Amino acid sequence: MRKFIKNIIFFSLIIVAYLGINFLINLYFIETHKDKLSHTTIVMGDSHAQKLFYSKLISKNTRNIAQSAEPYIITYYKLKKILESNTIDTLIIAFCHHNISGFNDIKFIDKTWSFEMMERSYPLTGHLLYSNEYPVDRIGYLGTIIEEMCYYPHNTHGRYIGKYSNWNNEEMKKDAKDATWRHFYYKKKNAGISDLSVGYLKKMVQLTKEHNINLVLMTPPVHKSYFDLIPQNFKDEFNKLKNEFESQEIPVFDDSQYHYPDTLFLNSDHLNKKGSKIYSLRVRKQLQSIQ
Amino acid sequence: MLFNSIEFAIFLPIVFLLYWFATNKNLKVQNALIVLASYTFYGWWDYRFLSLIIFSSIVDYTIGLLLKKTSVQPKRKLLLLTSIIVNIGFLGFFKYFNFFAESFADAFTLFGRHVEPTRLNIILPVGISFYTFQTLSYTIDVYKKKLEPTKDVMAFFAFVSFFPQLVAGPIERATNLLPQFYKKRKFDFGQATDGMRQILWGLFKKIVIADNAATIVNEIFSNYDTLPGSTLILGAVFFAFQIYGDFSGYSDIAIGTARLFGFNLMRNFAFPYFSRDIAEFWRRWHISLSTWFRDYVYIPLGGSKGSIGMKIRNTFIIFIVSGFWHGANWTFIVWGGLNALYFLPLLLAKRNRKNTDNPAEGRILPTFREFIGILSTFGLTVLAWIFFRAESLVHALDYINRIFSASFFEAPKSIQWDLVPALVVFIIVEWAQRGKQHALELTGVKISKPFRWAIYYAIIIAIIYFRGEPQEFIYFQF
Numbered sequence: 001m002r003k004f005i006k007n008i009i010f011f012s013l014i015i016v017a018y019l020g021i022n023f024l025i026n027l028y029f030i031e032t033h034k035d036k037l038s039h040t041t042i043v044m045g046d047s048h049a050q051k052l053f054y055s056k057l058i059s060k061n062t063r064n065i066a067q068s069a070e071p072y073i074i075t076y077y078k079l080k081k082i083l084e085s086n087t088i089d090t091l092i093i094a095f096c097h098h099n100i101s102g103f104n105d106i107k108f109i110d111k112t113w114s115f116e117m118m119e120r121s122y123p124l125t126g127h128l129l130y131s132n133e134y135p136v137d138r139i140g141y142l143g144t145i146i147e148e149m150c151y152y153p154h155n156t157h158g159r160y161i162g163k164y165s166n167w168n169n170e171e172m173k174k175d176a177k178d179a180t181w182r183h184f185y186y187k188k189k190n191a192g193i194s195d196l197s198v199g200y201l202k203k204m205v206q207l208t209k210e211h212n213i214n215l216v217l218m219t220p221p222v223h224k225s226y227f228d229l230i231p232q233n234f235k236d237e238f239n240k241l242k243n244e245f246e247s248q249e250i251p252v253f254d255d256s257q258y259h260y261p262d263t264l265f266l267n268s269d270h271l272n273k274k275g276s277k278i279y280s281l282r283v284r285k286q287l288q289s290i291q
Numbered sequence: 292m293l294f295n296s297i298e299f300a301i302f303l304p305i306v307f308l309l310y311w312f313a314t315n316k317n318l319k320v321q322n323a324l325i326v327l328a329s330y331t332f333y334g335w336w337d338y339r340f341l342s343l344i345i346f347s348s349i350v351d352y353t354i355g356l357l358l359k360k361t362s363v364q365p366k367r368k369l370l371l372l373t374s375i376i377v378n379i380g381f382l383g384f385f386k387y388f389n390f391f392a393e394s395f396a397d398a399f400t401l402f403g404r405h406v407e408p409t410r411l412n413i414i415l416p417v418g419i420s421f422y423t424f425q426t427l428s429y430t431i432d433v434y435k436k437k438l439e440p441t442k443d444v445m446a447f448f449a450f451v452s453f454f455p456q457l458v459a460g461p462i463e464r465a466t467n468l469l470p471q472f473y474k475k476r477k478f479d480f481g482q483a484t485d486g487m488r489q490i491l492w493g494l495f496k497k498i499v500i501a502d503n504a505a506t507i508v509n510e511i512f513s514n515y516d517t518l519p520g521s522t523l524i525l526g527a528v529f530f531a532f533q534i535y536g537d538f539s540g541y542s543d544i545a546i547g548t549a550r551l552f553g554f555n556l557m558r559n560f561a562f563p564y565f566s567r568d569i570a571e572f573w574r575r576w577h578i579s580l581s582t583w584f585r586d587y588v589y590i591p592l593g594g595s596k597g598s599i600g601m602k603i604r605n606t607f608i609i610f611i612v613s614g615f616w617h618g619a620n621w622t623f624i625v626w627g628g629l630n631a632l633y634f635l636p637l638l639l640a641k642r643n644r645k646n647t648d649n650p651a652e653g654r655i656l657p658t659f660r661e662f663i664g665i666l667s668t669f670g671l672t673v674l675a676w677i678f679f680r681a682e683s684l685v686h687a688l689d690y691i692n693r694i695f696s697a698s699f700f701e702a703p704k705s706i707q708w709d710l711v712p713a714l715v716v717f718i719i720v721e722w723a724q725r726g727k728q729h730a731l732e733l734t735g736v737k738i739s740k741p742f743r744w745a746i747y748y749a750i751i752i753a754i755i756y757f758r759g760e761p762q763e764f765i766y767f768q769f
Contacts, residue, residue: 001311001478008487011744015751143297151755 019150026149030123030157034085039063041287044079045094046070051166051270052220053092057280058287066094067120067162069113071104072200073134077124078160079204088213090287093204095217095252097234098183098269100198100241102191108136118144123158134196166266166273173267176225183269184231193237201241205250216287217245219254220279226268227257253286255279292335293764294544295497302332303548310552311478318475322445325552329454333418340416343381348451350377351426355433355440355447367434374430378423385415390619418458420616424583426451429465431587438466446472455548459541459764461559461579468556476553486550488731488747493543495750500717501536502759503710504529512680515690520699523690525706527673530680532714535564537765538577543729562725564672565650567664569633570643572672580616584609595638606638607631617679622687626678633671649726713757
């Protein structure tokens with residue numbers, strides 16, 4: 001038995017050393033990595049920002065780095081990372097009802113989302129593995145970090161910089177019930193307000209103040225069938241936050257109920273490519289109005 | 292908990308250390324640890340279904356004791372029947388209810404009456420087909436007086452739930468596994484190191500061969516209607532490697548893990564794709580299930596004795612039941628029936644036990660005749676696998692129809708050829724080691740330690756660099 005354990009330990013030590021060296025090399029790559037954006041207006045958020053803000057139509061200095069399903073915790077750490085090596089003049093953050101829903105709190109736990117979130121953001125949120133900042137599937141995250149950091153040295157860590165992406169469709173996907181169930185309910189119960197998401201949004205507000213960035217919160221349009229199914233507690237909290245931000249002189253453009261015909265919708269909560277182009281021109285005017 | 296998961300990588304050393312250092316002085320405590328570890332292993336997936344395993348264990352343990360107490364034959368039969376009804380009842384309810392409900396509804400439709408079937412919205416408890424067969428083997432053997440019923444409740448519960456083979460086999464016989472829980476296990480260095488090698492090879496088969504093949508196979512089977520016949524045939528060949536790598540990989544990890552704890556599980560795969568005829572294939576593929584059906588279904592039915600009609604009937608019964616065991620779908624039944632058709636000519640011509648030795652015994656390469664036998668057996672198996680993999684009979688038949696079309700001669704599309712070198716190495720290693728229990732068995736081979744370790748590290752590096760997109764073990768769904 002002693003010989004077996006000695007052999008296993010010695011054999012494993014070589015593997016651990018191999019993995020450890022790769023980890024250190026990759027850590028060095030992550031620490032020294034800089035996200036050079038060369039744009040002064042940045043759009044951040046989840047699919048609502050990714051699909052709706054066609055940056056080229058907003059201004060030539062605008063870049064959309066939003067990613068689908070991105071919770072505010074990732075947006076916050078992404079912003080922090082970007083500010084290390086970029087000077088931003090204006091920051092647009094998509095601020096929608098579902099962004100403050102408790103369903104965001106399960107993005108690092110529920111397998112539907114967690115692996116994608118971890119794989120995308122481990123250079124930014126790797127510390128969640130040992131902190132109690134956010135609910136995390138620690139074993140799953142450990143696996144992701146071992147896989148991404150320890151197997152071999154590489155300089156392509158994380159996939160947290162997104163871009164505008166949308167397409168046209170023949171007919172709007174009428175999925176309001178499914179979409180609202182996904183966004184506002186968890187295990188068949190109202191998901192409640194996510195204090196964590198609200199907290200990260202407020203942290204982003206603070207961060208933009210510290211860096212003298214003009215923050216603009218934008219609520220892109222959703223289909224009436226979707227809006228009507230948003231539970232009241234989310235509407236109330238959204239309005240409360242909206243008033244709070246406006247009182248701090250942060251512009252909030254709430255277009256959630258702005259009417260667009262069905263032909264411009266991809267599904268109940270996103271405009272399609274054609275719709276996004278029209279909406280982006282509206283955003284352009286809105287931005288001009290505050291400059 | 293999956294064998295190829297980080298959870299298992301943490302779980303296994305903890306259980307190993309507790310087993311050999313904290314509980315090794317008391318057999319009952321050691322068995323209790325196995326039960327606890329096994330329930331943790333299973334409950335990691337879904338703790339609610341633990342109640343099924345516990346209930347099944349209680350029923351068969353009690354029936355075993357009652358069988359010993361009575362010698363009245365009708366009463367003994369009733370006890371056996373109770374065990375069969377409970378175990379097959381669970382299996383039938385969770386696995387086959389929807390299939391039968393839908394099939395009856397379809398049958399009514401044939402007679403012009405539309406019936407809306409009642410469907411159950413339930414998930415299949417992982418491993419139910421495996422552990423119900425294992426507990427049944429206990430009751431049947433006790434009934435047949437081949438085995439003394441146990442009074443040791445902890446040993447029995449450990450036998451039913453033994454975590455290395457709980458969810459995907461090998462399906463152990465009570466006569467082989469249960470007595471191993473009665474006696475103190477001794478750590479054996481040779482057995483443990485060979486177990487580790489078997490685990491390593493199992494992981495290679497699963498992560499490199501099966502998972503990579505799965506990506507190609509899924510792509511081809513999903514888009515079969517747009518691909519040429521040449522691609523479809525390759526898709527079926529890759530599936531043959533996927534299912535072999537996946538299932539035999541799982542068995543290797545299970546057997547290797549059990550050996551770390553001083554247990555010997557039965558062999559489940561014996562390099563089946565080197566078989567020279569279908570009968571040999573079925574002696575080498577999923578051995579624990581084939582022999583279970585042979586001993587508990589085929590032989591009681593009369594086996595290969597009796598008239599030609601009886602032989603045909605028994606062969607079809609065993610293969611179709613075996614197919615149906617895999618899943619509640621007509622595709623599995625046809626897969627079983629097709630294998631029966633392959634097997635029957637050999638049985639009727641009394642050539643089914645012709646190839647009982649290892650292929651190319653004592654030689655490096657097979658003879659031309661053996662090579663043709665291996666190739667044709669593999670071809671027949673691949674054809675049958677199409678039914679096994681397809682979503683429905685229509686899917687399978689259309690897939691086959693498209694293979695044998697003019698597009699067969701077109702260049703294959705959508706194939707990731709990078710798996711091919713790994714497959715070639717894999718086949719060479721397996722061929723070279725075909726006389727051994729597993730492909731990494733080094734008994735009788737003198738290799739210096741640095742060279743041996745270099746081989747292990749090379750396999751680990753291959754697993755890291757050539758790993759496929761993680762897929763669940765196929766046999767979990769059975």
